[in-house]
Amino acid sequence: xxxxxxxxxxxxxxxxxxxxxxxxxxASLTVKRGEVVALVAPSGAxxxxxxxxxxxxxxxxxxxxxxxxxxxxxxxxxxxxxVRRATVGFIYQFHHLLPEFTALENIVxxxxxxxxxxxxxEERAMTLLDRVGIAPRAxxxxxxxxxxxxxxxxxxxxxxxEPSLLLADEPTGNLDPDTSDKVFDALxxxxxxxxxxxxxxxxxxxxxxxxxxxVRLHAGVVEDL
Ligand code: ADP
Ligand code: ADP
Numbered sequence: 001x002x003x004x005x006x007x008x009x010x011x012x013x014x015x016x017x018x019x020x021x022x023x024x025x026x027a028s029l030t031v032k033r034g035e036v037v038a039l040v041a042p043s044g045a046x047x048x049x050x051x052x053x054x055x056x057x058x059x060x061x062x063x064x065x066x067x068x069x070x071x072x073x074x075x076x077x078x079x080x081x082x083v084r085r086a087t088v089g090f091i092y093q094f095h096h097l098l099p100e101f102t103a104l105e106n107i108v109x110x111x112x113x114x115x116x117x118x119x120x121x122e123e124r125a126m127t128l129l130d131r132v133g134i135a136p137r138a139x140x141x142x143x144x145x146x147x148x149x150x151x152x153x154x155x156x157x158x159x160x161x162e163p164s165l166l167l168a169d170e171p172t173g174n175l176d177p178d179t180s181d182k183v184f185d186a187l188x189x190x191x192x193x194x195x196x197x198x199x200x201x202x203x204x205x206x207x208x209x210x211x212x213x214x215v216r217l218h219a220g221v222v223e224d225l
Pocket of ligand 2: 090169
């Protein structure tokens with residue numbers, strides 16, 4: 001089974017009102033294990049909506065979402081939340097790290113919430129920080145880190161619970177071009193090391209070209225580029 005299969009998704013906001021917007025109108029996308037797909041679309045095209053539905057943060061009006069062959073649309077909200085926590089990692093344009101906690105703690109906390117013991121959770125956090133080249137920054141709070149370092153910590157946090165699917169919404173969109181390239185390299189090597197399936201939304205066509213496959217979201221459907 002593919003890691004992610006979404007099929008014929010439709011989603012509208014403000015149903016039946018004059019300001020109704022039909023964002024998804026039959027969107028389908030399949031991502032295999034180890035495959036990294038670039039999702040390219042202008043702002044407002046529905047990328048966040050698609051990623052939130054694929055990542056079980058939101059539900060579609062119709063269509064299917066299957067993760068590793070299991071139809072998520074048939075599960076209860078509670079089950080779906082449990083599957084999301086165990087299976088899906090999210091990265092946003094802004095890091096959303098907890099400001100009162102250190103880099104290490106920000107990566108440890110989701111593991112504790114998922115039932116891990118402290119010692120192995122700290123070891124895993126250090127391994128991840130080391131892989132993205134910022135192990136020496138483990139004890140710093142987000143405010144003491146550069147923008148690129150903050151985003152690297154957010155990548156580690158997203159991978160803390162060993163998800164099989166990574167969904168990233170403009171993961172380097174908030175960084176200057178030089179930093180963006182370096183941080184993107186760090187993300188790609190992390191993704192390649194772990195062999196997970198990923199959908200990475202970006203406006204940057206050079207970054208998109210480095211992924212396995214490029215798709216675009218246009219008029220509510222996903223098309224190969
Ligand atoms: P993108 O991530 O590509 O910028 P979004 O999925 O955030 O696109 O939004 C797609 C469209 O849906 C936009 O026109 C946006 O204004 C609208 N939209 C998104 N979320 C909501 C919401 N909760 N209520 C109403 N409209 C929304
Ligand atoms: P964007 O700016 O790309 O649309 P946001 O960070 O504003 O994304 O998050 C969009 C929605 O997803 C919000 O409703 C937020 O509460 C929810 N959200 C963000 N991160 C997580 C997370 N790690 N787990 C669960 N929900 C999240």
